[in-house]
Each structure stands twice: as structure tokens, then as C-alpha cells.
Amino acid sequence: VPAAQYHLADALLASTGDLSHRRRMFARSNYLVSAIVLIAVLRTEHVVTSVRFSESIPHLRPGLLFWVFSVYYFVLTALSLRGILVARERSQTTPSRQRMTTIAIVFLAAPISVFPYLIVAGPIANVPILFWTASIAANLVSGIMFSLLTLRLAQFGTTNSDSVVRVRLYKYLARAPLAATIVLLVIVLVGRTNNFLNLPEETSLAVAVVATIIFVEGAIHVYKRPLERFFQLDDDPDVRRVQELSERVLTTREMHEFLESLLVGTVNALQTPTAFIAAIGPDGPKLEVSVGPLAESEALEKDTDLALLEQNMAGSETSERSSKLTTSGSFIIWRDYWIQPLYGRRREGMLGILGIRARGEKPDLTPAEMERFSLLQQQAASALEDRILQQEVFALLEGALPSQAVQAQRRFTTSQASYPELVSGEEADSEAIIEDPDFTTMVRDALSHYWGGPKLSESPLLSLRVVQDALQENGGNPTKALRAILTEAIEMQKPEGERSLTTAKWILYNILEMKVVQGKRVREVARRLAMSESDLYRKQRVAIENVARTIYGLERAASEPANGAAPTETP
Template structure:
């Protein structure tokens, strides 16, 4: 019973891992954080794919090959941890060429350990050749690999908490808390515990299988939370759309996949109950599930949406009839905040804000990141009603072009840039702490590109508000 449960959970983790790997690669491949996460997920997929195949393998040569091939996934994880640590620090405005070389060295070490695992007895030797706990024993260099694995894991966890400490927004700190709590999930999933000398000689098979089943259940949940926490990084989209994609992917990927696996694994039992061939039940079962699962998903998705969009139910009810890229006010705040975080991180400054007109004739701060006290001081000493007309008089910047230095207004430690709509109407202002390196052409190009994203979002919301008012 425990063996079947463990096999089922291994297959479930494989489906969840592969679905999440596909999700993050397709949604956010352009960011280094996402690429590093893909390396970690690939390691999990390789190891659990090997576990699923080992459960069906019968020939000793096949078992030996699969056990060694799994080390591709095992060695990828420490390299992925080093890669993710560097990506997090770079995203937080702390790039380092020396650290990049360290990441490259990590991948080289993983390649060497994988080569040792494929041949020879320096890393792996002896062990158990058959049974549900088939595994190699520890070779002379296995202790060195354990040190490498532990060092990258601990360093990565330390980096996550350091980045969390310097995060500019409460939302980003919350996401990094999720990441820190689940950071060790890939390592816990792939580490070859049975190789540690004496483990499989002390514990019974049932105890090991029980621990394995519990661990697999936790890993599936933890890697899902881990991906969720990173799915937002670097995406200039409202949280609502990202959550919507994540929920949809989870329903059509892991949920449907695990459900089908459960059915296929229960087919032999159902065949004995009904006295029919298992192949016949598989045909009818796949046919029924192919039709019913999309219907079931479409029925439960609105209830999940209601939980996610609690703050915008009235707007969401209306926006269901409009294109998917239509924004709510919460979407606008989220997109402006995400864009500000990217700008501040790239310029290596810690404070920024966006000011825009409110429903009346006044101006308000729409969102801010970093030192709120500094933004409040600026607004108190320089009322927006006095500052904004000066910013509105600045020459607008054309999309795709580097804003000239004349488009910026330096004001009490901040550099201000006007935001304009397609017709030249004044939408508001972007303000960021003046960078220590000054407004170089590269800095102005970055601000110009991201400020245009803000202009598009503000224009969209203004157009929608006119629709709502009519």
C-alpha cells in the first residue's frame, strides 16, 4: 500500500513540477530570476521522472542507468540555487561580476559531479540494486558533494532574507517571505538521502516509504508556493492578471494531470470490481474525463476568482464582458508599484512615487515605494498643486526615444518626469530619488521605456472610467 501511495505521489510531484516549469518558462523567461527557477524545477522534474520510471523498471542495467541519470537533476539544484541567489541580488540593485563568475563555477562543479556520477566509483559505489529503495552507496567524494549542496542552499536562503530586508514595498517583502519559507523545497525533493551511509540499513522499507510519501506531499505544495512568489518578479502586469494566469494554469495543468493519474492508478481496482478489462475502462475513463474536466474547471473558476478579487468584485463583474487587458484601480496601483520597483532597482535608488490628478481638481500620490517618510516630507514641503504645473510644462517624451535631459526636473533630491497621454494630455508625474550616478543616457532610456508603460496604464484607466460613467 505504501509503495503504491509513494509511486502515486511521485507521479503527482512530476506533473506539478513539469506544469510549473512550463508556466514560468512561458510567462517570464526574460528575467534571470525565472530562468534560475527553471533550472531548479528542471532538476525536480528529472529526479521524479526517474523515480516514476524506476518504479516500473525490471532489468538491473535499466535500474543502474536510471539511478545515474537522475544525478543530472540532483546536480542541477545546487547550481540553480547559486544562480537564483545571484539573480535576486542583481534584481535588488546589487550586481556583481565576481558573483557571476561564482555562478559559472557552480555550474562547472555540477557538471563535474554529474560526470563522476555517470561513471566510476568516486561519487557512487555499491548500494542496493533491486527493490523499491534501489540506490547507490556513498563513494569517497560523496561528502564533498554534500558540502557543495549544503553551502549553496544555505547561501541562497541567506540571500533571500537579505533581499527581503532591503525590499522596497510590503508586497515584495511578503512575496519574499513566501520564497524564503519554501526555498529549500527543490533541495529537499532531490537530495539522495538513501546514499548517506547506513540510512537504508537502519530503517525499514515501510518507514522510509512513509517518510518519502509525506515529503513528496510537502514538496508539491512548497514548489507551487515558490513559483507563485517569483511569478510576479519583473512582470509589468497587474497582480490580478498574473494571479488569473496562475490559477488557470494550475487548474488545467497540475489539477487535471493529477486527476487523470489518480484515475489510471485506480483502474486495476475498478477492473476487478466490474469484471472488465482494464484497457476498456481506460478508454471510457479518458473519454469521460476529457469532456468533463474542462466543464468542471470552468464551473469552479468563478468561485476561485471571487476569492482572489475580493476588493474589486463590482468592477470585475463588469470587466468580464470586456477584453482581458482591461484594468481595475487595484490593477493600476499594482502595475505602477511593480514598475516603480523595477526603476528604483535598476537605478539603485530606494524611493519613488507616481502622482496624478484625482477625481477633482487636486493631485494625489497614486503609489510609492521605499522611504514613505521621505515622500511625505517632499509633499509636505512642496505641495503637489504647486509642483505639478511645473512638471506639466516639461516637454513630453516620445515613445521609443531616450528622453532628453530637459524632460526631467530635479526637485529637492528627486528627478521628476511628466507623464502624457497619446493626445498630449497631462496624466501625472513620475518621481524617483536622484541616482548617485546622475541621469546618464542609459538611466534616461530605462526611465523612458518604463514611464511609457505607466502612461499606457493611466490612459487605459481614464478611458475605462469614462465608459463606467456612461
């Protein structure tokens, strides 16, 4: 224990830039001394001797060299504590000093809980009340101190926030040490109780242990979220929504099962043999789920009239192309089916369609059937909208989550602050940039600030040779040069022929031109391109990857002449 304490103090000093080879060697030598002491305790009676039995608890007697070991133990502990205090003084920021102060205080947990005090104060064991009071108090205090020490040390070099570290630590403490302590306490209590539940000792012990484990795990599960919010010191509604996201995620399979149950209720309530739900995307209807015989599934997905159904319902200029569709009340009649459009809560766009096989030439639902059908329609629309919103959230989180490079930078922050000589002042060359796994992320960030912003003006892409070559054409302005290269890469995505907003080959270019160059909002771009926002995010990701590949090719082409130039001879 004292060797580990000194090693910890040395590591904390090193984190502040105080490197010492002599101190490092001394820390390692302490492990050798600890091994020698352990062998002496196990093999000889020089450190401790025979066991002394008392009324409360048996304990060892001190040996001839026990006092030498005690002096070594506390001197090394004092040196370790001094090293932590020096590390605190070397800390440059208030949070770092506060963290070091906490470590210095809870550092005393090991001397309090590990040193064999009964060898010195053996008579105390003869007073049960005094002994058990002191023992329980010391264990509680040292347990809390060890928890705080673990928390503060876990925050060094982590890529997660302090709140996440706290939650993970206390979740582990609740599921492992706390649960084990409670189970052990129950075993002791049941073992000292005669005829517990009028059962044999083995049976009562097994029942008590199983019941305790179930109770502890159940309590942890019930109070997990409140405790997480408590330890995060943040009861913000946004935090609560994020914590509940995992429970509310609706996978595609779960959505299909839910929609199928809705359709089963529909066909039973309306006495119709077939019902289906199809989502409306940029490529037209896509059948999600159906109940009953549906021979028209392929025709449904290829029907151009249904593909333009949203424009027809909105009364757009393309409505004449949907003249084959007729309406009867709120229903649309398509072949042998009555169709109802599915809208989101804000009715900003059509999400899909709900169709049932016609029972006659015109819809003849009774008011009760219509009320039931409307309820099923709302539930189906809500399920489709929830899935779209979740896809958008996941698409946004994919860009918001820190990359491996960012995580590495976080881990290295302390080292950079402590050892400025390790930080290179040179910019990474263009070869390293384009071969970086996060090159696509760099391009995406630059496109997000296309018309100005730190992600463009401070982008690593400014070091590319192709950008440097464009400086002269852009007045020596690196930001304008990078924007020109991005524009060129976007224009290279343009297909041949006349531009169209609905043709598949123009989709990626239209997204880049509207979203990046024109700066239109996502909702507006999705509406103009007749696609859902989730589809837009997916296709935008593909478009950005294409731009990144194009810039990669431009950089390779710009670097080839320089790399392939013949060396000039010097006289």
C-alpha cells in the first residue's frame, strides 16, 4: 500500500510536468521492499508473531521489526502526501487545484483502513462496544474516502465529462461493493439468528441471500434515474429526455409489429379483408406492412400517381399528372382501395398512406367506424413520424459525437499543458490530412461554415496544396481559396443534362447546392425535393462523402507534379 501511494504521488507530479528519474526509480524500489516485508510476515516472526485471542476479535502480536515497518509505512505515506501537495501547488487552474486538494484529503483513507492498529492497540479489542464503534466508523469513513479518491483519479485522462464519470462510478459501487456488503451483512445476521423463518439454517440462509439480491437489484433499477440526475447535479428536462431516449427508441422491426397490430384492428373493425400502410419517400410509396392478400404491392410502389400524391393534395402545379386519382370525401380511391393520407402532428408534410380494400364503389363507413378508423390513422401517423424523428436524431448525433482524433486530443490536453516542448508548431502536411480517417469530417465541417465561420477559416484543409495553389486567384485569402475549392468540388457533382428537382441523378447535387451554397434550411430543402428529412440527412451524408473524394482527387492531382518533378543538379 505505501509503495502504491508513493507511485500515485509520482504520477500526479508527472502530470504537472515535474519529471524525476530518481523519484521514479525510488517508487519502483518500494515495491521490492513491500515484497520483502510480505515474505517476512509469511515466513518469519520478525514483523508479526503469534495470534492473540481476545473477546472481540483475534489479532497478531508485534514482532521485533514491526516498529521499523511502522516507521517506514508512515514516512513513505508522509512523502507521498507531500508529493501530492507539491502537485497541487504546481496546478495552474482552480479546478485542478481543487481536484488535488480532494485527493490529498482522501489520500488518508489507506493509512486509516489498512494499517494493523490492533497490533499496537490490542487492549481495545477487549472492549466490544469501543472496538466495534471505532471499526464501523473507520470503515464507513474510509469507504467514502476511497470512493472520492477513485472518482478524482478516474477524471484524469478521460474523454468523458465529470458527470458521466460520476454516474458510472456510483453505478458500479451500487451494483458491486454495496450489493456485496448488504448480502454479507444478511449472511452474518441470519447465521446468528436461531430458527430464522422456522427453517433449517442452510435453507433460511439461501432464501435470505436470494431475496436480498433481488431486493437490492430492484432498488437500484427503480432509483437509477433519480440518482443519475442527482449525481449529475442537473435536473434539466433535456437531460431527462436524453436519458429516456433508449427506452423510447422505435426500431424498424418494432414499428412494423406495431403497425401490423393496428392493421389487424382495422380489418377486424371495418370488416375488410386487406389493409396496408406505405411510407411516402422521394422515390414514391414504399410498402411498410400489410395484412391480408395484397397482389398490388409492386404496383403500389411503382405508381407515379401515388408518388405525386402529396403535390396533388397540396394543389401544386403537378396535380394534373395525378388526374387518375379520384376522391370521395376524405378518402382517395386507388384501384380497389380506399386510401387516407397520414400526416404528422404539425401537418407539414405527408408521411405515408393508410389503405383498406374497398367494400363498395364509394366509402360507406358509419360514424362509429369512421371514428375508429381515424384513431388508427393517427396512431399509424404517429409511429411513422416517431421513426423519422429518431432517424434525424441519430443522423445529427453521428456528426455530433467526438471523433477518434478529438478524443485523442482530449487525452493529450494535460500532456500538452505540462510539456509544451512535446507540441509541434508545424502544420500537418497535405498528405497527412487527406489520409486522415477524419478527412470526411473536416470536409463536412468546412461545408457547414461555407459562407464564413471558424470551421472554414480554421479548417485543416487550408494546408492542402490545391488550396495553396488557389490563393493567387482569390487575392491571397486562404478562406476564399478553400471556399473556391469546395465550390469546384460541388460543381463536379453536377450531372449532365437539364437540371431537375425530382430526377434521382440530380438529388445529391441539388442537396449540396441548396443546403450548402444557397444556405436553405433542412425542412425547406426536403420540401422542395419531395423527400423526408431523414432521407435528406442520409443522402446529404453520401453527397458530402462524394465531395470529400473529389477533393482527395484534386489534391492528388495537384501533388503529382511536385512529387514527380525531376531533381535539379547543383554545380
